[in-house]
Amino acid sequence: MSFRLSTRSRARLVGVHPALTAVVEAAILRSSVDFMITEGLRTATRQAALVKAGASRTLRSRHLTGHAVDVAALVEGQVRWDWPLYGRIAQAFKAAAADLKTPLIWGGDWKTLRDGPHFELDRKAFP
Numbered sequence: 001m002s003f004r005l006s007t008r009s010r011a012r013l014v015g016v017h018p019a020l021t022a023v024v025e026a027a028i029l030r031s032s033v034d035f036m037i038t039e040g041l042r043t044a045t046r047q048a049a050l051v052k053a054g055a056s057r058t059l060r061s062r063h064l065t066g067h068a069v070d071v072a073a074l075v076e077g078q079v080r081w082d083w084p085l086y087g088r089i090a091q092a093f094k095a096a097a098a099d100l101k102t103p104l105i106w107g108g109d110w111k112t113l114r115d116g117p118h119f120e121l122d123r124k125a126f127p
Contacts (some may be wrong), residue, residue: 003034015041016066019102020121024069026096029108034074034087038117041066057113068120111120 005013005028013021024037042050042063050056062068073085090106097104103122107115 003028003031006036009037012037012040013069016069017126018098019123019126020067020069020104020119022100023093023097023102023104023119025093026100027089029103030095031089031092033092035071036071036074036079037091038072039063039070040068062120062123067123067126068118069117070117072117083116089118090119 005025013024016024028035031077040063044059044064045063046055047059047061050061051059063070071086071089072079073082073089074080077086086108090108093104093106103125105120105122107118107120
């Protein structure tokens with residue numbers, strides 16, 4: 001099944017690095033789980049609020065420069081946070097990134113504070 005990004009998801013990609021936008025566009029076409037973009041580019045004020053609330057641990061987020069996106073899985077049009085769904089979405093992102101030769105990091109692979117909805121361009125290739 002092939003999914004499409006909603007108008008809202010496309011609006012949330014405004015300001016996101018074109019290489020990451022291309023990965024998102026390719027991933028939605030190959031994902032076995034529908035998803036939406038919940039956040040792309042963030043302001044420093046928003047990031048500080050997320051740190052204060054405990055939802056982030058850094059003021060140096062890749063969201064601040066448009067090098068990261070967060071997604072939410074959609075099942076029958078409803079947002080779901082079941083961990084296995086994010087592994088399936090990550091497979092699509094990783095395959096899309098490989099096809100596009102775009103180094104990508106998935107927050108679900110982090111050793112601490114695993115973040116299944118988070119994808120970012122690798123700092124080594126995209127400082």
